[in-house]
Amino acid sequence: MKRFAALIDRLVYTRSRNSKLALIVDYLKHTPDPDRGWALAALTGALDFPAVKAGTVRALLGARVDDELFRLSRHFVGDTAETAALLWPDSIHPSPSGEGTGVGAIGLAQGIEPPPQTPPLKGRGLSVSEAVDALMAATRSDAPAILASLLDRLDADGRYALLKLALGGMRVGVSARLAKQAFAQAFGVPIDDVEELWHAIPPPYVPLFAWGEGRAPRPDLADVAFFRPFMLAHPLEGESIDLADFAAEWKWDGIRVQLVHGGGETRIYSRGGEEIGAAFPELLAAFDQDAVIDGELLVRGEAQGGAEGGAASFNALQQRLGRKAVTKRMLADYPAFVRVYDLLAVDGNDLRGLPWTERRRQLEAFVLRLAASHFDLSPVIEAPHFEGLATLRAGARDAAIEGVMLKRRDAPYVAGRRAGLWYKWKRDPLVADCVMMYAQRGNGRRASFYSDYTFGCWTDAGELLPVGKAYSGFTDQELKWLDKFVRDHTIDRFGPVREVEKTLVLEVAFDSIHASKRHKSGLAMRFPRIARIRRDKPAEEADRIATLRAMVT
């Protein structure tokens, strides 16, 4: 736990992405199994201990520290786990003044005996895996005692790490993507392989490390519904495209998903490789063919083309996102379907090496095997030439159309964003995917809401710089959600301004963008508004400053 606590500590204070990467790489290289795997799972939020909740921690503290002192401390520190880590009676490093009037005495002063504790096992370090094993075995009734005995074995930094591990919400700015990159870098293996294997192997990823270190062959995924890293598109910036080389499709305004059926199970992965199947049970049930498809998740809407295959706006889809369970009402009001545009594997054959033309041919045949109620084919746009396509794009009024995709006809399906293969050509107005950085409360009716958001885009060096501030474009319901996000993900406060964890992508629409000295990025947007909340999009994939600069008028 000592090494893990030190890692967490360093990550808290390290801002640069590359330095974070270096810290994780070093940890993975020099920590044995299964600790490093559990640590990685904790960092990426892949651990869940149902028996341990924030209430468990508060109750434990309540038995040891006066309520009022806890309240004052929590108010000052701003984080329950950290407050608890600092307040916990120290049995490892007695206070140097040694007067014995520390926090432990507070309970006594109140006439409350500290609850009976198992004597701390001094001189023996607590390992991450020991802690994980103990927390996993915990039930609702014995979780407080188990957690207490673990806390007794640690110092303040160790307690902080343990509580963060137990409660989740590490908030050290490490995404799943960064963790995978660290793994790839630590062991010199391709990131695409790591992406594929990651979801197929549960924590603590022992076979993954064995493969990484060359001690074992690549784990066999034949019987697993594993994730294939998505092929991504570059924005089209002024280039003219020859339609003889590129096929055009509509760019749908939903969320990108991959459906995998194999090894007797079905999974739905979102852009970041997270599993979101639980929120879409109807799709899990309907996707019954041994295949892997890439498509856009949408909900049916009546406004566009009627109930017959029409898709509703992104707002409608949002009702279905981010839910752990889904009600019958939700299923009926917002029926989901997938508009399919690529076929990555079918009947045990990996098609990713084939050119788009061939995959498309097979896809068109394959789609007929799927239930039309839940799957349809994203059509190829027939345009005589690029200018004609531009006219079609400008004329598209469907709210579910975001623009046009251009895909090189002879390109295989490759992970990530490769130059010259796929382009996205978004429709006006200008939009950019930005990352929320700071939030401030509004005025009047919104005085209690964090409704003004400063957002940023990435520099080439991987630094996030503010590009604008917006306080409109969302519904009241979205505002509530955003407000909660801000409060739950605050990492810092500067007077009235809260700095948030840089994980939320906001699609910002704006009329134009200009050079300006107001922001460090040197850019300022005219009339920026929040077009959408992109909970599905990893922050690393938000737009770059360079992309915005190319839009400057």
Next chain:
Amino acid sequence: MARTRPWLEPHPHGLYVRPADLWIDPARPVERAAVTHGHADHARSGHHAVFATPETLAIMALRYGVDATAPSNTAVRYGDGFERGGVRFGFHPAGHVLGSAQIAMEYRGERIVVTGDYKRRPDPTCAPFEIVPCDIFITEATFGLPVFRHPPTAGEIAKLLAAVRAEPDRCVLVGAYALGKAQRVIAELRAAGWHAPIYIHGALERMCALYADHGVDLGELRLVSETDKAEMAGQIVLAPPSALNDRWSRRLPDPVAAMASGWMRVRQRARARMVELPLVISDHADWDELTATIAEVNPRESWITHGSEEGLLRWCELTQRSARALHLVGRDLEEEA
């Protein structure tokens, strides 16, 4: 019996000792002031007559141009005192910074002790705190919350040395308050065996020299402004906290930003200062020291001045000790903690 009017009156800008017509640590210029120590929230310029330790007078001379040798000023050594208006004043070490004193006052059989700022753990740059029994104990409460428990100083110094050695191409820039903290960090580094020159910001130069003049050995110090960038790689640099993320630091070789302060105990505080290496080193008593000191002095009543008064008040309530909070103005030198 009706309680007589107290002879020591708390006012927002200081404590007034009525029979002696003298203020303690007043926040504005007065005729007569007793000053506990040289930090700006306790020592101000413009008083006509100052009673302070010789070290504090020297510090006030350096910082505020106070004429330490003026006949109106009185140097009072630890253990010494003076009498005025029937009040017997005595100065005792507070262990906070060089020259810091607790001021004990006795009048008609009642004794009051004003701690100023203090700490209990050892500090190689100043005399250790002394327990002075009293009826009314007026204590600070900068870290008056149980989350503040400063770890052993040696461990923090070891962290600093490990960081320097880990990245020989960079330097570690430690933000440390110019009076007290900077000299203590240097002295602790020397005690831990770091004998290389330590590089300092110009704002620390004269105070370090003053400490050396008072017999505190700080080893070889060099000015950053007179040093090549390359020479400072793998070395330790000290600067006031305000210089940490200032343009000034560009002259340093890729500095690791460190900060020595009790506030560094709280992660978000450290993050807010853009600190990469927080060092929990404080010249103020932590929660354990504050509560232990009140218990040890065991006064009839505790008056709590500045900081987290609420937390310490609550502790007094829980331990059935009589206490009240004084609300003094201008006592929030966050940088210095």
